[in-house]
Amino acid sequence: MKRRMMTKAAALLMAAGLATGAAAQETTLRMVSAFAENGIYVQRLLPWVQKFNAEGKGVLQINFIGGPKAIPTFEVGNAVKTGVVDMALSTGAFYTNVMPEADFLKLTQLTVAEQRRNGAFDAINKVWNEKANMQYLARMVENQPFHIYTNKPVDKPDLAGLKIRITPVYRDFFHALNASVVTTAPGEVYTALERGVVDGYGWPIGGIFDLNWHEKTKYRIDPGFYDAEVSLVMNLPAYRKLTPAQRDFLHKQLLALEAQNGFWNQFTADETARQDKAGIKAIRFDAATAKAFRDKAYQVGWASAERQSPEIAARFKPLFTPK
Numbered sequence: 001m002k003r004r005m006m007t008k009a010a011a012l013l014m015a016a017g018l019a020t021g022a023a024a025q026e027t028t029l030r031m032v033s034a035f036a037e038n039g040i041y042v043q044r045l046l047p048w049v050q051k052f053n054a055e056g057k058g059v060l061q062i063n064f065i066g067g068p069k070a071i072p073t074f075e076v077g078n079a080v081k082t083g084v085v086d087m088a089l090s091t092g093a094f095y096t097n098v099m100p101e102a103d104f105l106k107l108t109q110l111t112v113a114e115q116r117r118n119g120a121f122d123a124i125n126k127v128w129n130e131k132a133n134m135q136y137l138a139r140m141v142e143n144q145p146f147h148i149y150t151n152k153p154v155d156k157p158d159l160a161g162l163k164i165r166i167t168p169v170y171r172d173f174f175h176a177l178n179a180s181v182v183t184t185a186p187g188e189v190y191t192a193l194e195r196g197v198v199d200g201y202g203w204p205i206g207g208i209f210d211l212n213w214h215e216k217t218k219y220r221i222d223p224g225f226y227d228a229e230v231s232l233v234m235n236l237p238a239y240r241k242l243t244p245a246q247r248d249f250l251h252k253q254l255l256a257l258e259a260q261n262g263f264w265n266q267f268t269a270d271e272t273a274r275q276d277k278a279g280i281k282a283i284r285f286d287a288a289t290a291k292a293f294r295d296k297a298y299q300v301g302w303a304s305a306e307r308q309s310p311e312i313a314a315r316f317k318p319l320f321t322p323k
């Protein structure tokens with residue numbers, strides 16, 4: 001009798017094991033975004049997730065949980081590091097609390113395709129693995145330089161007397177331009193402008209209409225500088241747990257996402273025209289001043305990287321800079 005009961009229990013266990021085995025063939029990854037759900041980045045991400053799930057049935061699925069309301073912008077990096085979520089759309093500037101090196105990716109001057117060819121991508125992953133417990137999966141935004149937007153006129157590359165909203169992306173450069181700065185997540189920019197807490201903000205060339213900032217913006221300073229890095233990152237243990245088939249599928253989908261990055265050139269043209277139409281005036285410097293302004297951005301950016309993490313900055317610089 002006792003033996004028969006054991007057999008029954010074993011059979012039940014086996015059935016449960018089989019069920020787990022079947023489920024283990026399809027893994028669902030929980031994903032969040034550090035950027036707002038109604039912004040351009042998530043708008044471009046969601047159709048990709050949809051296609052991913054359609055093609056990944058029985059292999060790999062993504063469950064998009066939400067934007068900063070699910071996990072606040074500056075906490076997303078730690079959520080990926082600790083495995084609270086499996087995957088995130090974010091930018092390095094939002095997880096410098098995990099490692100300062102995260103923000104160095106704004107300094108790349110090569111396409112992500114070139115970064116995959118020249119070893120930059122692998123070099124990034126070595127650091128992301130070791131210091132952030134993350135796999136750096138794909139860069140889905142390229143050719144989106146940052147700009148300074150203000151509601152006060154500026155006639156030279158000097159922001160003395162202006163208070164500008166920043167993230168770590170802009171901190172050292174705007175300090176070098178004599179601005180005073182306030183760090184906020186994108187979700188707080190509109191209110192900061194409305195209340196006069198800031199006179200302007202840093203943001204890429206595209207996206208200022210998504211949260212209605214154009215209503216509070218009078219000027220854009222040209223030229224742009226750096227390149228907005230918006231990427232998918234993944235918890236490293238979750239990545240390592242994937243089967244070879246799941247990893248191949250993921251990799252194929254990530255390359256397909258990056259292959260759409262030509263979109264951003266057209267977006268730049270469209271957004272520049274839209275800003276113009278909205279009455280936002282471009283402040284332009286003469287050619288020599290413009291060049292000095294951009295050069296200063298990179299010089300200050302790399303100097304800051306070298307100060308924060310000399311060994312890794314030295315590794316990255318030749319891989320991020322055109323020959």
Ligand code: 173
Nearest residue numbers: 091093167169202228229
């Ligand atoms: O919030 C920001 O200004 C910022 O750091 C950023 C980075 C990449 C894309 C857009 C914004």
